[in-house]
Amino acid sequence: MKQILQFGLFSLKDVSRNMWLLIYTAFFALVTIGLFQFQGHSGKVIVSITSICLVLIPLVSILFGTMHFYNQREFTELMLTQPVKRRTVYTGIYLGLATALVIGFLAGVGFPYLIFGMGGEIEIVSLLVLIVVGTALTLIFLAVSFLIGAIFDDKGKGIAAAISFWLVTAILYDGFILYIATVLSDYPLEKPLLALSMANPIDLARVVLLVQSDIAALMGYTGAVFNRFFGTSLGIAIALLSLTVWIAAPLHWGLARFRKKDF
């Protein structure tokens, strides 16, 4: 455990000097401040910030993680020639990167939100839910990026897989669900659609954000379905459990691949 933390701190120190992480934080801060300045203290701001987070956090986390994995490959190899277990190296680097990205997101969205967004219609609960969901998305897409790194030796293939995964989960999936809903509109589809939503971490995150607000109608068909069924604590619990599985499963699978991998 001590070695995992040492690795985590080391990776954190490394990526905290990365220019792209600073740009990520600054972009979030600018967007959040800008939205509060232009749209005032209204529910619309939360919708806008949420929409941006749902697209940007997965994209940045998966690309940042994948690039880091491949760029540091030789150094990771060197670390693996030290008397440390592969599990330690993998988990430590993951923790370091996750901490850096979550801090970037918190500093970019959380602080401006606290400074400019409090009062009026906006409550602290909205911010807390946004933080939980943003953190979960960071952890999920970073875990997927590490899994991709552990599966593909070729950097090009890895980056292509990362972008494809993001494209499917962030954009194509909702279109696919909408298509099914339209084509099969004569059938009772609520339950299959619920199951389909659970299969996509971004949809799941969207549901969690929706259920605590009254903006379901603005957020796509899957959101509306989920809101009707799971606007309860049971619904939230199931969604949170699913998000946790979405973090644990790729992390576990990626680690299993990493431990067997030839470098």
Place this chain on the structure above:
Amino acid sequence: MIQISNLYKRFGKFVALNEISLSIDRGKVMGIIGPNGSGKSTLIKSILGLVRPTSGSISIDGYEINGEADYRRRIGYMPQLARFPQDLKGSEILGMIKKLRGANPNMEKVLIDLFELQPELYKRIRALSGGNKQKLSIVISSMFDPDTYIFDEPTAGLDPVSSTRLKDFIQSLKQKNKTVILASHILSDIEELADDITLLLDGNIRFTGGVRDLKLKTGQPLLERAIVEVLEEAAA
């Protein structure tokens, strides 16, 4: 001492190492030579645990490698290409490895002084020249004074003074009864440093033994010619 028995490694259909058996004694430098793709890297990486052998066994000073990590305390490894996180400083990387090993790096200062690395340690890696990164890599591999050393193309990218110092350092390891593996394409380095050589081709050992034995066997007074003769013999 490193004992390798029937080491076999396959990547898909490609056989990288074909039932290799090899013994590397303490107090000696074993030169590993072979064309690109001959299995040198796979052999070294198998000893380091970076590649999992399909079958066969490797033991270091009597301890069999079985997937545990702790045996690597006995090994210092200098890779062919030293790549470190660009935004960190050399001192931070050394600090990290010292923490990780939790051991006393009793050769650290000697090596930093030997390669005049002190002023470079507080610069970011991206500001270091290739040669200075190699020197940092030497310090990392050797600062804990391990019993076994693995150097992969160690003099590539070093200036003549540093290269000579490194070769003197490797010579001194023999007197300290260390086990040294030296993989190199630079045959003058091999001739200067190695007591024994192993010649790999297509995953098979074509020759292993003393440098003098190889010359006698082939009747060639120059190591380069002797190696070429063995390789041509194998290709015929």
